[in-house]
């Protein structure tokens with residue numbers, strides 16, 4: 001039985017390990033451990049893996065609040081960790097782009113950000129996450145008071161930008177990004193529904 | 200670019216006919232050893248080397264595991280994984296349209312009269328990655344001329360096989376299958392344009408477009424249609440799958456051009472597959488480096504508008 005006590009004791013560790021798993025898997029692939037491999041285009045593989053996990057973690061973060069309506073508030077303790085993992089995966093996704101993909105070619109990067117809509121949107125997505133990660137500490141939370149909550153509503157914008165970025169970089173088959181659009185629409189729609197129901 | 204002048208023995212002449220189409224394990228076979236390969240201007244590299252020993256050439260593994268062939272699936276690994284049920288023997292090609300000789304011909308009849316050459320070409324995908332591939336094949340023009348195209352033949356259209364039972368990607372209908380491509384007659388008759396039957400001295404694997412595909416080395420890879428079952432001489436510009444599906448993103452010509460970006464990504468540089476985690480992207484060359492040979496095909500054409 002998973003009791004609230006067990007969740008309290010071991011929950012965070014379990015979530016932490018689960019969130020590290022995709023990154024560890026990727027690292028094993030980078031070092032070609034056993035049969036694991038990145039394949040013929042390793043940089044693209046890293047880019048895509050980190051991007052998709054960033055998006056998944058964002059969705060997971062947003063799923064917690066609606067879940068607590070059903071399960072009670074104990075799950076909310078994982079929200080900060082999930083959010084920070086989302087930021088970590090998205091940040092590494094950007095670092096892979098910066099370092100391995102573009103090899104610090106800043107002229108090309110600036111051109112990409114200004115000229116390629118899907119990069120512009122992704123970059124804005126990362127920008128909107130950054131203040132949320134910085135102000136995630138208890139200290140900042142106390143300092144900002146009720147503004148903290150307002151500021152952190154930015155995450156709704158982040159997740160829309162992230163999904164839009166995914167949608168725009170796909171060549172033809174929109175199935176996967178549309179699935180994420182649907183998930184995000186449900187997660188945001190639930191919140192709107194709740195606001196109206198309580199009025 | 201590199202053309203081996205000496206004819207190679209065709210695989211169906213050295214292997215019993217019933218299994219030659221399914222054979223995929225002859226890498227570095229004796230047919231390739233010790234022959235002289237000639238580099239034409241525009242391609243850096245060594246001479247007197249088999250493809251496997253030439254550092255510029257991609258490995259057989261990379262070439263056969265990283266494919267865009269939506270007929271089998273959208274991921275690059277899908278074609279290698281999902282082409283097992285694809286049966287290319289027997290194979291026939293329909294030749295029709297503006298030519299004196301038309302009809303349905305066996306693969307052997309199409310290829311039979313010609314000597315197979317080896318050509319090492321750069322291959323540039325519209326997605327900004329590239330490879331160097333040692334193809335085996337015939338100049339398309341040599342084949343086309345046998346069918347005596349008439350003066351009305353201004354374009355050549357190509358069509359990929361449509362077999363949803365063997366090609367899982369076709370069942371999903373992401374593109375308007377069967378896949379179709381086309382060239383102007385001058386492009387089709389250009390000596391660099393290759394009708395490929397193999398790579399690395401073995402028959403084309405399913406994922407690379409078995410048993411017969413086009414290679415137009417100065418154009419983005421999507422022009423180089425795979426698993427061809429129809430070649431038509433036409434008077435008007437034929438339907439071409441990508442450029443008709445998304446005309447803002449893909450053009451009919453699709454010449455490699457570092458100065459004309461795809462609306463969603465830059466074409467100025469490319470990632471060479473197999474160059475590892477720490478290699479820089481390399482600059483993309485106009486006409487993929489084949490400008491000396493092909494630029495004259497496009498004099499007077501505004502390549503920014505006709506991309």
Ligand code: HEM
Nearest residue numbers: 044047048051052054055090094097122123125126162166
């Ligand atoms: C909110 C932050 C971001 C999220 C959630 C995100 C997510 C994604 C996802 C899901 C993909 C598609 C992966 C796939 O094809 O399977 C992707 C691709 C990509 N992202 Fe991001 N991204 C973010 C920010 C950025 C930023 C800041 C940049 C660079 C400035 C960037 C550059 C790219 C590139 C270049 C690709 C395409 C890789 C390819 O061609 O396969 N992303 N991203």
